[in-house]
Amino acid sequence: MATIREVAKKAGVSVATVSRVINGTGRVKKATEEKVLDIVKQLNYTPSSIAVSLNNKKSKTIGLLLPDITNPFFAELAKGVEEVAKKKGYTVILCNSNGDLQSELDHLQVLEQKYVDGIILSSHTLTYSHIEECKIPIVSIDRTLDGKLSSVTSKNYEGAMLATRHLLKKGCERIAHIAGPQNIVTARKRLEGYMAVVKDKSWYSDELLVYGDYEIQTGYEATLKLLNSTQKIDGIFAGNDLMAVGSLKAIYSLGLRVPEDVAVIGFDGINFSKITIPELSTIAQPIFEMGLLATDTILDEIVNNKKNQSFHELSVSLIERDSTKKSRCDY
Amino acid sequence: MATIREVAKKAGVSVATVSRVINGTGRVKKATEEKVLDIVKQLNYTPSSIAVSLNNKKSKTIGLLLPDITNPFFAELAKGVEEVAKKKGYTVILCNSNGDLQSELDHLQVLEQKYVDGIILSSHTLTYSHIEECKIPIVSIDRTLDGKLSSVTSKNYEGAMLATRHLLKKGCERIAHIAGPQNIVTARKRLEGYMAVVKDKSWYSDELLVYGDYEIQTGYEATLKLLNSTQKIDGIFAGNDLMAVGSLKAIYSLGLRVPEDVAVIGFDGINFSKITIPELSTIAQPIFEMGLLATDTILDEIVNNKKNQSFHELSVSLIERDSTKKSRCDY
DNA sequence: TATAACATTGTAACCGGTTACACAAGGTGC
DNA sequence: GCACCTTGTGTAACCGGTTACAATGTTATA
Numbered sequence: 001m002a003t004i005r006e007v008a009k010k011a012g013v014s015v016a017t018v019s020r021v022i023n024g025t026g027r028v029k030k031a032t033e034e035k036v037l038d039i040v041k042q043l044n045y046t047p048s049s050i051a052v053s054l055n056n057k058k059s060k061t062i063g064l065l066l067p068d069i070t071n072p073f074f075a076e077l078a079k080g081v082e083e084v085a086k087k088k089g090y091t092v093i094l095c096n097s098n099g100d101l102q103s104e105l106d107h108l109q110v111l112e113q114k115y116v117d118g119i120i121l122s123s124h125t126l127t128y129s130h131i132e133e134c135k136i137p138i139v140s141i142d143r144t145l146d147g148k149l150s151s152v153t154s155k156n157y158e159g160a161m162l163a164t165r166h167l168l169k170k171g172c173e174r175i176a177h178i179a180g181p182q183n184i185v186t187a188r189k190r191l192e193g194y195m196a197v198v199k200d201k202s203w204y205s206d207e208l209l210v211y212g213d214y215e216i217q218t219g220y221e222a223t224l225k226l227l228n229s230t231q232k233i234d235g236i237f238a239g240n241d242l243m244a245v246g247s248l249k250a251i252y253s254l255g256l257r258v259p260e261d262v263a264v265i266g267f268d269g270i271n272f273s274k275i276t277i278p279e280l281s282t283i284a285q286p287i288f289e290m291g292l293l294a295t296d297t298i299l300d301e302i303v304n305n306k307k308n309q310s311f312h313e314l315s316v317s318l319i320e321r322d323s324t325k326k327s328r329c330d331y
Numbered sequence: 332m333a334t335i336r337e338v339a340k341k342a343g344v345s346v347a348t349v350s351r352v353i354n355g356t357g358r359v360k361k362a363t364e365e366k367v368l369d370i371v372k373q374l375n376y377t378p379s380s381i382a383v384s385l386n387n388k389k390s391k392t393i394g395l396l397l398p399d400i401t402n403p404f405f406a407e408l409a410k411g412v413e414e415v416a417k418k419k420g421y422t423v424i425l426c427n428s429n430g431d432l433q434s435e436l437d438h439l440q441v442l443e444q445k446y447v448d449g450i451i452l453s454s455h456t457l458t459y460s461h462i463e464e465c466k467i468p469i470v471s472i473d474r475t476l477d478g479k480l481s482s483v484t485s486k487n488y489e490g491a492m493l494a495t496r497h498l499l500k501k502g503c504e505r506i507a508h509i510a511g512p513q514n515i516v517t518a519r520k521r522l523e524g525y526m527a528v529v530k531d532k533s534w535y536s537d538e539l540l541v542y543g544d545y546e547i548q549t550g551y552e553a554t555l556k557l558l559n560s561t562q563k564i565d566g567i568f569a570g571n572d573l574m575a576v577g578s579l580k581a582i583y584s585l586g587l588r589v590p591e592d593v594a595v596i597g598f599d600g601i602n603f604s605k606i607t608i609p610e611l612s613t614i615a616q617p618i619f620e621m622g623l624l625a626t627d628t629i630l631d632e633i634v635n636n637k638k639n640q641s642f643h644e645l646s647v648s649l650i651e652r653d654s655t656k657k658s659r660c661d662y
Numbered sequence: 663t664a665t666a667a668c669a670t671t672g673t674a675a676c677c678g679g680t681t682a683c684a685c686a687a688g689g690t691g692c
Numbered sequence: 693g694c695a696c697c698t699t700g701t702g703t704a705a706c707c708g709g710t711t712a713c714a715a716t717g718t719t720a721t722a
Contacts, residue, residue: 069400
């Protein structure tokens with residue numbers, strides 16, 4: 001790897017001049033510039049971004065801290081983040097925390113040491129106190145952190161109401177909810193949205209509410225539990241798409257049909273929600289866009305050097321597919 | 332962020348001594364060491380990894396260049412890579428190429444500029460000539476690059492034979508193959524494995540072979556095409572799990588049953604292969620382990636500074652699930 | 663023609679670490 | 693008491709860039 005001094009020597013100029021040519025800063029005579037560029041090409045010179053970083057304390061790198069990259073939701077998010085970052089000349093460091101607090105803290109420390117310019121994080125264990133002394137801009141995805149950090153979230157409460165009402169509209173007369181882990185704010189909001197719609201219904205009872213952990217398996221188990229109860233359940237609103245998938249499997253394994261016997265709707269709108277049989281109705285978050293927006297936000301804070309604490313709450317939309325298409329009730 | 336000079340001044344020693352204490356290099360009097368450590372803690376000092384990198388030309392970072400992080404195969408791989416990397420004190424830069432050659436070349440250049448210590452890549456468009464002048468160790472996943480680079484692959488040919496024979500054993504009498512894109516070596520190998528098993532069968536004809544692009548949608552379309560042909564097909568070996576999923580949907584949409592009418596088997600063993608209804612039989616690659624192994628390999632080459640060109644070819648295994656469980660043919 | 667104003671380029675300090683080398687102090691052997 | 697080794701520590705160069713400032717050459721103005 002050629003250095004700027006080699007280029008300078010070979011071109012018969014000083015390093016300052018080479019630097020000026022490379023960065024377009026300061027005035028350089030046309031002839032000199034051409035000579036330098038020629039040598040640059042000859043030596044295939046590219047400036048070491050390490051050395052550059054040491055100077056301006058900017059690494060052109062952002063950290064992306066996620067619970068689990070194999071979760072399609074986060075994978076799509078990551079893709080969005082990487083896309084914008086690359087377009088703007090930034091690079092993305094991927095950190096997988098498995099939702100473990102200590103792992104998250106470790107990652108954060110490494111990211112700081114590496115001079116990342118900003119961090120996009122999705123965590124449900126970190127609290128603001130963990131990161132308040134961190135001077136790097138941070139954008140939180142999926143939740144607001146005490147309102148102290150910029151965030152990109154979506155309308156979980158409204159989405160949950162939308163889902164529940166959709167089931168009602170489809171003629172469901174007893175709607176259960178498989179709630180996500182209640183330490184996760186999205187799960188709480190979705191539960192609240194469900195409750196807001198059903199709490200006054202004559203048929204509502206506590207038994208219609210079960211809990212899972214946002215993974216397929218617990219959606220499966222929760223559904224078995226629900227359908228084995230005495231009440232006849234004909235609609236299930238799963239806290240996220242993965243649990244909804246588990247739900248479909250459970251219903252299938254009991255010999256029941258979706259949506260004829262039980263209609264199912266999920267939440268998230270991951271790509272995989274349309275590969276199930278039947279295809280899954282869901283409340284879609286604009287996942288990819290959330291990634292784009294989070295990246296735009298963090299880059300904005302980076303270049304303008306201000307934590308402007310912007311809170312973006314994106315809209316969700318109902319995607320109706322076969323898992324709720326009860327023809328007998330269709331309008 | 333405190334610097335080493337601040338620590339040195341406050342501790343009343345030279346920067347060299349602080350460096351020695353931090354890195355445990357050279358001899359330092361016990362009392363001095365304690366004083367330094369005390370100040371380090373007081374100032375919450377951590378060495379700038381940028382500055383360190385500038386010295387030793389090592390960034391403790393590896394690049395991971397993938398076609399698509401939202402493909403579960405690559406997501407699982409990435410998780411494995413990140414896990415080992417983190418354990419060994421390395422950080423992972425995620426690059427998403429969308430399979431685009433120019434994008435891959437761009438990413439590679441950035442990675443070089445950032446002094447990454449090694450690169451793990453999965454590409455089907457790059458050729459060895461694109462990267463031969465790159466002095467950073469590279470490990471290729473999924474394919475060997477002219478045998479010039481270390482690689483981690485799995486037994487695609489054998490796996491394809493395994494899949495096809497499995498369908499035979501299950502009593503299938505006319506087995507089709509949805510091949511992946513033939514510019515991808517895994518797809519070619521799998522096709523060869525299939526051909527090796529079926530080419531001498533009396534029922535074999537070219538119409539049993541159709542092509543997809545490893546995505547769900549093409550699996551769907553290919554299956555419709557197959558099942559609409561005159562021949563009665565009762566077994567489909569899809570080139571990967573995603574296409575197999577599309578296949579299941581197509582079969583379902585035609586009102587046929589899996590596996591009773593048509594048995595289906597995929598390839599890859601992504602987690603999502605067990606969320607389908609019915610669950611998908613597949614030839615499982617040890618995806619996560621491939622990530623681990625690739626990372627071990629690259630780290631080995633990094634620390635020992637040798638491109639030892641090791642070629643790992645991992646075994647695959649048949650996972651039999653419902654999509655091939657024709658009870659009438661079971662042994 | 664002298665001088666101000668501007669264009670072009672070079673020198674060297676700096677970013678924050680590491681480390682070769684120098685050097686001082688104390689200990690050991692003869 | 694002298695030569696020599698060991699231990700502990702500091703100085704300064706270096707990694708590869710950027711940039712403030714100085715220095716030079718060139719042109720325009722009075």
